[in-house]
Amino acid sequence: MFSLIKSCGFEGVNGYIIEIETDIKGGIPTFDIVGLGDMAVREAKERVRAAIRNSGLDFPTRHIVVNMAPAGVRKEGPMFDLPIAIGILSAWGQINREYILDDYIFVGELSLDGRVRPVKGILPMILSAREQNITKLVVPKDNLREACLVEDVDIYPVETLSEIVLHLNEVREIQVIRGDRCNRYFQDHDYLFDFAEVKGQLKAKRALEIAAAGAHNCMMVGSPGSGKTMLAKRLCTILPDISYEECVEITKIYSIAGLINNEMPFINSRPFRSPHHTSTTASVVGGGRYPKPGEVSLAHYGVLFLDEAPEFKKEVLDSLRQPIEDGKVTISRAISSVTFPAKPMIVMAANPCNCGKYFDDDTLCTCTPHEVRTYFRRISKPLLDRMDLQVEILSLEYDEINCKNVNVEKSEVIKKRVNKARKIQNDRYKGNGIFSNSELYPAMLEKYCKLTQDGEDILRRSFEKFKLSARAHDKILKVARTIADLEGSESIECSHITESIQYRSFEKNRILREI
Template identity: 45%
Template structure:
């Protein structure tokens, strides 16, 4: 007897339908075909134990399991459930007319329990797109999948429950999530607030500008100056995710298996802070079975690289293309997958190995040329993609002990949202362009127009401060964002002057 059940495979951040065909005939061997990996091949051992625990029998006949389409590699243990149900139906132990109406995915424990799977959200989206009535999956993934409307999602604890549901011997209620209510309830929830940071008003201003224009930023300062503390609070002043961005972000984290059972939808902008020992593959994604990397997990949020020169140069260089294209393509011999990677890069670093170059009180003990060698670990092309270079100085005692309350993140965020709204209107005719940092060089000339006085100011700055030529476009983009924050239609001299101030690493002889 031939029986078909239906599941799905993940390709990048999307899913496609897999048909699980099971035939039982004369013989005594088990076969799984259709390019299964080792974890799929091992499924029959788990299934046998789970079926016996459920009080049923594993057929002692020839069982052929085909995963169609047969030319696409199948990976992971999530096919356990649809294979088990198909075997039970093919052997006459389960009679159900509902098999063709449901997607089924789930890893089986030896006792029949259902373990969580990766990619429940994109699989649920595919189930709805393919016209299936519902999706049966482990209970821990049910809230995540229930985000998809007009799809019946049943979260099950074990194989016995799935059998009872399909036999209609026990009733189960589908999991229901009000997506919009879930989204709006948590969209403004952030634990870190700028009011906790004493002093550092100039750094807060730089972070506000970065958030308003989507600019990449690097903080340079001695240990203990507050670089990490400030960076952690950046997501709290970024505009809230819209529903589309929340779904995009949730899909990526779902594919990577990063969502908890309590999460239905990600409503906070991601903040990723990998250690400097990270590999290039872990940063951009990849592996034998490609998975999203840190830059994709930071999509629509912030990627914070602490102690930037300590990262391997090869690791940093692989970010250059994703920073420009806002996506990353992982190519393998058999397949090529694309992950979105539109993130804000925030980096921090000490100015030298000892950490005290340019410190107001402590003396740098680094020898001649050491500071420049330390900074040269970061390549020019990478620095070229960072719009704001900000020097962080230590907070003095008076500021640290001041009883004055600092401005809350909510107030800063309101200004950022207002500036972003201006940019949304400006780029309304440019698909895929949402904020100033995304402007191409040809657009900078037309959108960031300056008068003769402004051109003279930039010319003098480049000559006097020794600014590099690559700083020119960056200054114009940042000054346009500063003008947006000020509600100005034109870029004024003070906007240009402030933007020039944020190019520390472009100054000649900055490192002696």
């Protein structure tokens, strides 16, 4: 007696179909699962046996072999419990065999009493099933809301094994739920904080606005208590709106990382991740024996905020260079290599020196010039170079905290501008494979960042005056492009260039130059 059931697994952020073949024949009662399963798959035997018995069904005392095809691919996780159980029941004739099981995909973990438990990676699995035109999906009830994110599929949420058996035997139907993009979940967020709460710090606020508009990496250097973290936290309130496609891609990553549940079925806003500075390389870029996405992938299309950046381990910071450049992380293991998308906007915050007073009151700073320099050297030059915007932040004085003179903008107002600028970029780069100014290739700069004669003049003069580097040239142009977009200006004007140069503080204001 033989049966064939379809299920899904995932590797990286992509799902793939797995066929589960079950053969039952006479002989000494055994139960074997073959096909490169990991520990969780091998242990499925015990869960399946108990779940079938405790659901009031009959577990065959025969020679059972379950094969998971393709047999050459490593499979992990407990989501195959349900399909294995269905396979056995089907081969043993407890499920109406005329019913066409080929249409279905089963995913779920079983508990010993026959309940179906939620699993990781539902979203990528369903997406891959839809690609194969399989639209009937049996998933754990607790994964329902996540599964609903995919359009044009029929979801059968199950709570217990007996429920699905009754359904397949056409005794009692399970109510089908149609995937509907969950548009109703896309609502405006109410944030607990607002940019208007940050007093002063005009330059930093403006820099973050530009960063959000063009997805530029940004570095803030300032004294402790000057508001770096406060500013960074409010960055989410001005990030451009997220699209459905972006949302699905982010949710896929969260799904396989097991960070999604029924309360938060998908990620409907740009993620903001701020790993602690004691984080390891594996946790930041991803890794593990069965590779899991790291913070840089979890911040995909969102913000990766590194507070106290110089305190991070050097190798952790350096490992960020490849994802920043390629927009993805590839983790290679002996068995296979896995690629996770990783296109976050990186925001770093740092103190200016060990004691932190170097900017505010250099008469009180107790660091030697050497210490000031080496403090920053912990962040390698190539990484610093990738920071498009560099801002220095000074502590506020009382007058500035209480100042009524300066116009304070609310996050909404800024967000509107950001959205507009991002839309201009999306339209401009349609078909180029990029979405924002920060991703511009050097070859594209000439086409999209044309300068006026005056602008070129100013740029040349500032290069001589401030001794800027060649790398700074490209960054200045990209940032100037974003500033122009924020203003809705087609061409890059003089004032855009001059403002843009202000954000090369490290080179201009000699933080990293000789003392």
